[in-house]
Amino acid sequence: xxxxxxxxxxxxxxxxxxxxxxxxxxxxxxxxxxxxxxxxxxxxxxxxxxxxxxxxxxxxxxxxxxxxxxxxxxxxxxxxxxxxxxxxxxxxxxxxxxxxxxxxxxxxxxxx
Amino acid sequence: xxxxxxxxxxxxxxxxxxxxxxxxxxxxxxxxxxxxxxxxxxxxxxxxxxxxxxxxxxxxxxxxxxxxxxxxxxxxxxxxxxxxxxxxxxxxxxxxxxxxxxxxxxxxxxxxx
Numbered sequence: 472x473x474x475x476x477x478x479x480x481x482x483x484x485x486x487x488x489x490x491x492x493x494x495x496x497x498x499x500x501x502x503x504x505x506x507x508x509x510x511x512x513x514x515x516x517x518x519x520x521x522x523x524x525x526x527x528x529x530x531x532x533x534x535x536x537x538x539x540x541x542x543x544x545x546x547x548x549x550x551x552x553x554x555x556x557x558x559x560x561x562x563x564x565x566x567x568x569x570x571x572x573x574x575x576x577x578x579x580x581x582x583x
Numbered sequence: 584x585x586x587x588x589x590x591x592x593x594x595x596x597x598x599x600x601x602x603x604x605x606x607x608x609x610x611x612x613x614x615x616x617x618x619x620x621x622x623x624x625x626x627x628x629x630x631x632x633x634x635x636x637x638x639x640x641x642x643x644x645x646x647x648x649x650x651x652x653x654x655x656x657x658x659x660x661x662x663x664x665x666x667x668x669x670x671x672x673x674x675x676x677x678x679x680x681x682x683x684x685x686x687x688x689x690x691x692x693x694x695x696x
Contacts, residue, residue: 475625505684514587514673514687515626560625569614569633569677570641571685575625 474498477561477574485582490548492577494561497542501563504537504544509558509576518559519546551581586610587688589674595694602661604691606674612686613679615657617641617649619670620690626673632657633679664695 476495484490494504503522507515521528521537521544528535534547548555558578562571590605608615616631618641628641630649638649646668650658657676661668671692675685 512690512692514675514690515685516687517684520684562626569631570616570628572628573618573626575623 475561475563475572475574477559478577481578481580483580483582484551486552488551490551490555490579490581492546492559492561492579494544494546494574495542496563499542499563500539500566502566503564504535505562505564505571506533506535506544506546507560507562507573509560511558515560548579551579553581553583556580587674587676587686589672589688589691591691592689593692593694595696596661596664597696598665600661600664600695602664602693602695604659604661604672604674604693606657606659606676606688607655608657608676608686609655610676610678610686611654612676613654614677614683615651616675616677616685617647617657617659618673618675619643619668620673621670629659664693666695669693669695 474497505520506518509515519535521535532549536545558576560576561574587608617629618626620626627643632638632651648660671690673690674688677683677685
């Protein structure tokens with residue numbers, strides 16, 4: 472069955488630095504991949520979607536890459552701010568229906 | 584703005600009770616989903632529905648059932664609550680078309696004692 476792995480450790484970074492999160496998957500070839508942000512006690516919020524034929528996508532200070540050969544997506548937060556502190560989830564489509572399969576998430580803490 | 588609401592933020596129930604969790608979305612979305620979220624396990628899909636009265640099992644449907652009588656409302660039912668169903672329950676909706684993002688409700692923290 473497919474397996475999705477995100478950074479196992481929480482990420483602690485200094486304000487202004489770039490945070491880089493990884494999402495690796497096996498036994499699967501998704502048509503697209505999504506990234507969500509989740510704050511404590513709240514539901515996830517959609518951030519970005521990248522398709523299998525796209526190498527890179529940007530939205531403000533966020534950048535996502537998608538390498539289907541490595542079966543990996545990288546999520547970058549540039550010029551990070553304390554307000555970026557949250558858990559970030561990657562999600563892969565299941566091709567055959569409407570489902571998404573989510574990773575366990577990586578918690579990012581940005582220190583002022 | 585899309586809004587997904589859930590009937591309760593916190594719920595405490597006893598083992599063996601029947602539990603209803605309700606979810607309502609106001610954007611006329613075709614697809615609705617129920618997940619549970621546990622530390623270290625991420626979001627796991629319980630059931631989803633792509634149309635009124637239609638439902639499909641997700642990855643962990645055992646012990647749960649669902650109902651979708653109206654397009655905007657999707658209910659999750661725990662027929663006989665057990666302690667291993669203590670979790671955060673999240674409802675989501677999305678428009679038809681597989682690439683559309685999912686919009687989540689605030690979640691219900693259910694504790695079964």
